[in-house]
Amino acid sequence: MKYFFIPGCLVMLMMAACSPSSKTNKEYRKQAKEYARILQEYPVRDSAGLNYAGDWVGTTNFSMRRPNFVVIHHTAQNSCEQTLKTFTIPRTQVSAHYVICKDGTVHHMLNDLLRAHHAGVSKWGNNADLNSSSVGIEIDNNGVDSFSNQQMMSLLVLLGRLKRAYNIPTANFIGHADIAPGRKVDPNRTFPWQRLAEQGYGYWYDTTGVQVPADFNPVQALRIIGYTIQKPESAIASFKLHFVPSDSSIVITEEERKILFSLQKKYE
Known part of the structure; x- marks a missing residue:
């Protein structure tokens, strides 16, 4: 195998070792290490800047927070590449755990147990902080077009894995528009919610023989x-x-x- 050198990276012939993700992956690892350092800190300094070292007793009974919702979005951009760039520029302050391209490629951008910035100001039931309790999935779509079969097949596989891994209830597969009514409209009207519900990701209705009570609100x-x-x-x-x-x-x-x-x- 032949190698050649380009300032900043060693490249294997026929391989893009200097991929656009190299820099952002490095930043991801750096930030993850910083969070890990904070979690391992002792004596502990809390968010108020107070040190409680004398009263600290480390419990052995704890675990990582686990997602309980999946929120589905469309990207409202023109390509997967554009979305990946948007989600790796610090100034945008937006992100998602997964991005699904038109050809079905799935980009995993953030550990499921970490908090992505995808839901914004939102509410579902009594939950007013969906970012802290959900996995965000962005599907490459300009907001008007229908979703490709490759995208839907990849999405269904991903949803199955997430549901099994975190025991996510059927009711908790929702869209961005559901949690931010009047502010968001994604995924768009062409999204096949019934298809998802038939596979156990969200509920659908059956009005066969339904009689609505007179006092129904x-x-x-x-x-x-x-x-x-x-x-x-x-x-x-x-x-x-x-x-x-x-x-x-x-x-x-x-x-x-x-x-x-x-x-x-x-x-x-």
């Missing part, structure tokens, strides 16, 4: 499912984006009341 059903109802019209829009993508109105039809009633029973 559709807005409260949205709350039970997980949506924040501070702005009901935004919650309705996000609900429809996920479950009734063909309807972009904020009026709940009789059929959609049945859908909500069916879903409420699953999430209760």
Whole structure:
């Protein structure tokens, strides 16, 4: 095997040893080591800058935080390469655990047990810090196009692994628009949520034979499912984006009341 030298890196012929990720991988390792150093620190200095060394008794019963949600996004960018660059520039302060390209390639960008910056200001049920409790998956998509079959096949494999690894409940596979109604609309209307639900990643409805009670409150059903109802019209829009993508109105039809009633029973 022949080698040749380029300032800054040794390159094997026919191999891109000086890949664009080399620098960011180095920064990742540096930051991970710094966090590891802090975790191993003794005497312990807490976030308030106080030293409690005299009162410190190290417990033997602890573990890493584990994700309990998966939040799915579209990148709203024009290529996987553009997204990878965006997520490796410090000034952007945005990231995800995984990025899935149009050809199905999956880039794992952050350890699942670490906190990515993908959810932003968001809420689902009583959880107001999704970044701290979720895995973020970004799918390469400009926000309008449909998702490729290669992407969906890779996504389903990844979701299966995450569900098994962390025992993530079926109800906790959600979209960015679900947790940030009125602020986010991803993944877009072409995303096949029903296909995911059929594989056990999120719930879907069945309105066969459904009789909606006269006192049924559709807005409260949205709350039970997980949506924040501070702005009901935004919650309705996000609900429809996920479950009734063909309807972009904020009026709940009789059929959609049945859908909500069916879903409420699953999430209760």
